[in-house]
Amino acid sequence: MEVYRNRTERLCPRVAASRLRLDAAAGDTEGVLLRAAELEGAYADAGSGEAARWAEVTEAAAAAFVARRPWQPGPCPEPREGEVLWATPPEGFVHYGLAPRDYEAPARALAGRAEEIVVVGVRTIGTALSAVVAATLRQWGAAAHRYTVRPGGHPFRRTLTLPAPLRDHVREAAPRGAWCCVVDEGPGLSGSTFLAVAEALEAAGAPPERVMLMPSHRPDPTRLVAPEAARRWGRFALECAATPPSLEGVDVSGGRWRAALLLPGAPWPAVWPETERRKALASDGATLRKLEGRGPWSLPARARAHALAAAGLGPAIAATDAEGITYAVAGRPLGEAPPGLLPRAAEYLSFRARSFAAAVSPEDEARLEAMVRVNVEALGGALGGPLDLRAVVPCICDGRLALHEWVTRGDRLVKTDAIWHGDDHFFPGPCDLAWDVAGAVTEWNLTDAEAAAFTAEVAARVHDPSLGSRLPAWKVAYAASRAAHTFHAHRSTADAAEGARLEALAARYRAALARSLTSLRCPPRTGARAC
Numbered sequence: 176m177e178v179y180r181n182r183t184e185r186l187c188p189r190v191a192a193s194r195l196r197l198d199a200a201a202g203d204t205e206g207v208l209l210r211a212a213e214l215e216g217a218y219a220d221a222g223s224g225e226a227a228r229w230a231e232v233t234e235a236a237a238a239a240f241v242a243r244r245p246w247q248p249g250p251c252p253e254p255r256e257g258e259v260l261w262a263t264p265p266e267g268f269v270h271y272g273l274a275p276r277d278y279e280a281p282a283r284a285l286a287g288r289a290e291e292i293v294v295v296g297v298r299t300i301g302t303a304l305s306a307v308v309a310a311t312l313r314q315w316g317a318a319a320h321r322y323t324v325r326p327g328g329h330p331f332r333r334t335l336t337l338p339a340p341l342r343d344h345v346r347e348a349a350p351r352g353a354w355c356c357v358v359d360e361g362p363g364l365s366g367s368t369f370l371a372v373a374e375a376l377e378a379a380g381a382p383p384e385r386v387m388l389m390p391s392h393r394p395d396p397t398r399l400v401a402p403e404a405a406r407r408w409g410r411f412a413l414e415c416a417a418t419p420p421s422l423e424g425v426d427v428s429g430g431r432w433r434a435a436l437l438l439p440g441a442p443w444p445a446v447w448p449e450t451e452r453r454k455a456l457a458s459d460g461a462t463l464r465k466l467e468g469r470g471p472w473s474l475p476a477r478a479r480a481h482a483l484a485a486a487g488l489g490p491a492i493a494a495t496d497a498e499g500i501t502y503a504v505a506g507r508p509l510g511e512a513p514p515g516l517l518p519r520a521a522e523y524l525s526f527r528a529r530s531f532a533a534a535v536s537p538e539d540e541a542r543l544e545a546m547v548r549v550n551v552e553a554l555g556g557a558l559g560g561p562l563d564l565r566a567v568v569p570c571i572c573d574g575r576l577a578l579h580e581w582v583t584r585g586d587r588l589v590k591t592d593a594i595w596h597g598d599d600h601f602f603p604g605p606c607d608l609a610w611d612v613a614g615a616v617t618e619w620n621l622t623d624a625e626a627a628a629f630t631a632e633v634a635a636r637v638h639d640p641s642l643g644s645r646l647p648a649w650k651v652a653y654a655a656s657r658a659a660h661t662f663h664a665h666r667s668t669a670d671a672a673e674g675a676r677l678e679a680l681a682a683r684y685r686a687a688l689a690r691s692l693t694s695l696r697c698p699p700r701t702g703a704r705a706c
Contacts, residue, residue: 176553176659177546179330180602186217186262188254194471195232196248204246205275205497208236209268209470212303217260219298219323228252234321237306241279241314264472265300266600267360272419272453272466272498273300273391275307278358281389281414282311289317289354289385293345295372296323297359305358308389320344326371331364331401333371337379345379355381360391364667366399366408373411387412395669422455422464430673432456432463437579441510444579445676447664456504466499467594479571479594482530488523489593490582505584505591512578512619517629519588520576524611525636528570533598533605535566543652546602550655554662554685556692563648568608568637572597576614602656608633609642609649616646617653617687650691658684 191214198206211233218226229252239246267273285292285308292312296305302323312319322341326333337345345355355376362369373386388408393415396405422428427435429448435456437443454465467473467480480500483489491503509516544562551558574596582589597603603610612633616626627643634642658681665677 176663177549178602178656178660178663179600180542180546180604181263182598182600182604183261183263186213186260188214188217188258188260189256192251192254196251199246199248202245204236204240204244206470207246208233208240208275208303208306209265211236212306213262214254214260216298216302216323217262219302220262220325221260225252225254230321230323233302233306234309237275237303237310238313240275241307241310263299264600265303265360265470267300267391268303268470269468269472270450270452270595270599271360271391273360273416274419274469274498275303277391277416277419278304278307278389279311280417282308283315284414285354285356285387285389286312286315286317289352291318291348291351291353292320293341293348293353293355293376293381294319294321295341295355295357295376296321297357297368297372298323298325301359304360308356308358320348324372326368328371329367331367333365333367335371335375337375342379345376345381349380349382349385352385353381354385354387356387356389358389362390362394362399364399364663365401366394366396366404367401370401370404370407374407383410384412387414389414389416391416398667398669419453422453422466424455424457424464426453427456427463428453435460436504436507438507438510443676444577445661445664445673445680447661447677448668448670448673450664461504462493462501463504464494464499464501469498475571476594476598479531483526483590483593486526486530487587488526488590490584490589490591502591505589506582508579508591509581509583509588510578513583513588516581516588516619517625518632520615521629521632521636523590524573524608524615524633527573527611528568528608528637531571531597533569533571535569535605535607539604539606540564540566543603543606547652547655550659551651551688551692554655554658554688556655556688558651558692559696562651563645564607564652565645566605566607567641567645568639569605570597570608571605572603572608572611573614574599574601574603574610576611576618578619601660603652607645607649608637608639609645610653612642613646613649613653617650617657617684617691647691647695651688651695654684654688654691658688 195210215229215233236246294305294309309319309321326335328334357372369388377383388411396408430446433443456463484492490505494501544564573593580592630643661677661681665674668674
């Protein structure tokens with residue numbers, strides 16, 4: 176099944192370098208580090224020799240960051256006018272509350288074991304993290320040599336051929352007792368990325384007991400789905416990133432918000448705890464601080480939060496900081512649909528269409544359709560002809576319309592958790608507004624009459640008379656994506672009770688998919704009997 180999407184963005188190196196200099200002038204050493212690492216990684220992925228020049232900037236910024244001093248700009252590469260690269264946002268920094276400083280502690284632990292270390296960062300996020308690890312090792316007296324790599328292949332069976340300079344370095348350094356360190360976030364469901372790099376280093380001559388994996392958390396190797404993952408993982412040394420500091424207030428991450436915000440006795444909606452953003456409720460219950468991402472990649476989502484708050488459609492914003500946003504708690508999540516939900520939702524979706532318009536390429540549409548086809552077939556269904564998923568009203572959709580994400584503020588309904596799901600590392604990505612209309616119809620179990628009236632209201636607001644005729648295909652897309660997502664979450668969560676809730680929700684989406692496929696093959700006709 177396909178759940179994750181390849182979120183790549185156009186990067187103008189000249190603009191990025193200019194912003195790096197602005198970060199330096201403002202004394203933002205972490206900002207300099209992240210922007211330099213982004214440029215280094217993008218050039219490396221493009222196979223450009225400029226990657227080596229930007230690696231020097233990344234390492235200088237990391238040294239200043241670890242020493243807690245301002246970065247002193249030296250000669251900085253000047254990108255060519257009109258040059259364009261492609262870059263992938265680092266998921267750990269953007270979505271999971273990971274910070275570069277979390278890797279200083281495991282690097283110090285490694286410095287106590289070895290005098291010479293070959294540090295290998297896995298692009299994307301490993302570019303910045305490996306620079307922090309290398310700088311920390313040097314600060315503690317070890318000789319560190321840094322490289323970055325990008326394994327390829329199937330997500331559960333990644334492979335890697337080491338670049339010749341790294342391979343030769345390992346062969347030459349291993350007899351001296353040098354260690355190797357693999358730096359990345361994760362591991363994810365499979366662990367195959369870490370394993371691909373570690374085993375490539377072993378093949379180059381590094382003894383496995385001197386190859387250290389440095390992930391963001393300690394996994395249960397028996398749950399990793401790469402072939403023979405537990406046996407392979409256990410052959411290597413392990414140091415994990417430091418546990419992030421506790422957020423001030425009551426930690427309601429990983430689904431714990433349900434105990435704090437739902438009415439006592441109310442059924443708990445299913446969540447995927449491992450992918451939830453970190454968040455904390457103030458002791459008085461009035462505000463909630465949520466980590467909404469660090470670095471330049473979070474700026475568009477933060478702008479959406481402010482726009483929704485200004486329009487009264489999202490929770491009011493009490494404060495912002497480098498990592499997160501503090502929202503005013505608007506009320507309790509809904510357990511059932513109130514009478515005013517449909518008109519309010521139509522107002523909300525039309526606002527998104529106007530305010531969060533986005534470019535959607537034919538390639539984006541093709542990737543979305545491919546995801547739907549893969550998931551429909553994996554779930555036992557079948558699509559006949561082409562699926563019309565053209566972006567007639569292209570925007571950053573909400574992505575999730577479940578009832579519990581709506582709360583009451585006085586006599587008005589407010590949509591929470593509304594800034595990331597339409598453009599994060601999961602599907603759908605920027606697409607047609609019909610995704611959200613299909614989501615509302617599916618999540619709220621609307622009758623045919625209610626669905627038709629709601630669709631017509633949204634269509635009128637966004638001036639799209641074709642919405643109703645296009646909706647059956649989008650209902651298939653929504654149900655196929657959410658069924659795959661919840662099935663994947665059920666397989667990967669370590670919480671048994673949560674797994675049961677996710678399994679039940681996946682079954683509900685599979686049933687919705689079956690109904691949507693029937694509707695797609697047999698569109699209703701006035702005066703005709705149902706198929």
